[in-house]
Amino acid sequence: MLQEIKQADFDNELSNHENLVLDFYSTECPPCEALAPKFDSLAEAYGKDVRFVKMFRQGNRELADALGVKSSPTLIFFKNGQQVGEILTGGIKKAEIVKNLDALLPEDKVKQIKSHIKPTVTETEVVILGGGPGGLAAGIYLAQAKVDTLLIDQNLPGGQVSTTHRVSNYPGFVDPQPGYMLSHYMAEQAKSAGVKFKVAVDVNSVDLVKKEIVVDGFETIRAKKIIISTGASPRYLNVEGEKEFHGKGISYCATCDAKYYHDKEVVIIGGGNTAVEESEFISKFASKITMIQQLPKLTANKTAQERCYNDPKIEVMLSYEPRGFYKNGADKMSVKVEDLNTHEVKTLETDGVFVFVGMKPNTDLIIDPIETDDWGYIKVDDEMRTSIPGVYAVGDVISKKYRQITTAVADGTIASIVCAKEIDQ
Numbered sequence: 001m002l003q004e005i006k007q008a009d010f011d012n013e014l015s016n017h018e019n020l021v022l023d024f025y026s027t028e029c030p031p032c033e034a035l036a037p038k039f040d041s042l043a044e045a046y047g048k049d050v051r052f053v054k055m056f057r058q059g060n061r062e063l064a065d066a067l068g069v070k071s072s073p074t075l076i077f078f079k080n081g082q083q084v085g086e087i088l089t090g091g092i093k094k095a096e097i098v099k100n101l102d103a104l105l106p107e108d109k110v111k112q113i114k115s116h117i118k119p120t121v122t123e124t125e126v127v128i129l130g131g132g133p134g135g136l137a138a139g140i141y142l143a144q145a146k147v148d149t150l151l152i153d154q155n156l157p158g159g160q161v162s163t164t165h166r167v168s169n170y171p172g173f174v175d176p177q178p179g180y181m182l183s184h185y186m187a188e189q190a191k192s193a194g195v196k197f198k199v200a201v202d203v204n205s206v207d208l209v210k211k212e213i214v215v216d217g218f219e220t221i222r223a224k225k226i227i228i229s230t231g232a233s234p235r236y237l238n239v240e241g242e243k244e245f246h247g248k249g250i251s252y253c254a255t256c257d258a259k260y261y262h263d264k265e266v267v268i269i270g271g272g273n274t275a276v277e278e279s280e281f282i283s284k285f286a287s288k289i290t291m292i293q294q295l296p297k298l299t300a301n302k303t304a305q306e307r308c309y310n311d312p313k314i315e316v317m318l319s320y321e322p323r324g325f326y327k328n329g330a331d332k333m334s335v336k337v338e339d340l341n342t343h344e345v346k347t348l349e350t351d352g353v354f355v356f357v358g359m360k361p362n363t364d365l366i367i368d369p370i371e372t373d374d375w376g377y378i379k380v381d382d383e384m385r386t387s388i389p390g391v392y393a394v395g396d397v398i399s400k401k402y403r404q405i406t407t408a409v410a411d412g413t414i415a416s417i418v419c420a421k422e423i424d425q
Ligand SMILES: Cc1cc2nc3c(=O)[nH]c(=O)nc-3n(C[C@H](O)[C@H](O)[C@H](O)COP(=O)(O)OP(=O)(O)OC[C@H]3O[C@@H](n4cnc5c(N)ncnc54)[C@H](O)[C@@H]3O)c2cc1C
Pocket: 129, 130, 131, 132, 133, 134, 135, 152, 153, 154, 155, 156, 157, 158, 159, 160, 161, 163, 164, 166, 167, 168, 169, 170, 203, 229, 230, 231, 232, 233, 274, 278, 362, 365, 394, 395, 396, 397, 403, 404, 405, 406, 408
């Protein structure tokens, strides 16, 4: 169904097949590995009507460059020799591929194909839901204890660490590590220990009581135990314009977006550890940073504060709160801020905004009545058991005081040891 081709074959392939999808892959490419089983299974389902081919990017550079391929994997769709649909790259979800395949075919054909897709059921001993440091540490211990373990993540593994520009406090590394490298090492260690990965999937439902998880619409995974390690996500301010301009001038990730602000001015909302530490990174690019902190002082650790106050590019506005975000022409933003002492409202003109005002637990998919604290973080006992038998939780998603990579890894260690002991109970 799925065939490897070379660039010399491409024109022939294109003229011989009305519908074609081409996957440019590389070796040592985690998102390519995550895509491979999805591409295989879709080739099986759609293969009679769509030609599925893959090409090694490094060995076929001329065609890759001609088609504008800049990263691996990249999926490109063709109809009657013409490129159509979206170009998919990175952690590609099955639903995104299906959407583009469906667009190639008539509606009745799509219905027919879907009616033949058989739901699958996979059994495993433990499912780890979430592949950040907590989940990966749990996986390493479980796999080394010979427990059949499947790790599911809706993104690529790594969690928040993969979007952290520099980690200097994780033991074992003399020099600060780029977050994506640290998470890469953790994921590779888990994989080589024997953890199976199902990543960049759509997680459709999670039944903690029955221990059943449905992914990508048709795939049910049944386990004896579940470890929840879904972490936390940035909290929103819920201020006018925030949702509207999320990703269009407002960012929650310096590692992802600071590079777009070379020689530009930015506003940072927040004054805690993350805001102050990320301002250091943003300062490598931006020409000026205005930091808006609602409290009368920064709350980051003293060393980070010193670096912040010593950076001539950073101006800190204490006791100010954002009141609204507005577009100002195509590229500029206006930020309304209120002085909490005088109630005077000022408008700051800027090129972009970064928001770092804390986190919230990723528990949206959990519908079972699990015990949480007042902020929605899952309550666990000393051995990471939740209120639902056979379900453990670790890392930033649990109710605890300190949320760090080391604490997530420690929770994952404890949960996995306890879980392995209780596997048949
Ligand atoms: C900007 C920033 C800088 C930081 N810097 C440091 C630092 O320098 N040192 C330090 O120790 N800590 C740092 N932290 C904190 C640290 O990253 C976290 O404490 C740690 O990553 C928590 O790990 P975790 O495994 O609990 O969750 P996460 O890292 O949040 O990972 C959770 C994973 O679960 C997945 N997931 C979420 N929902 C679902 C779902 N429904 N189904 C399947 N998968 C799901 C996510 O895709 C993610 O991969 C930083 C955090 C941020 C945001």
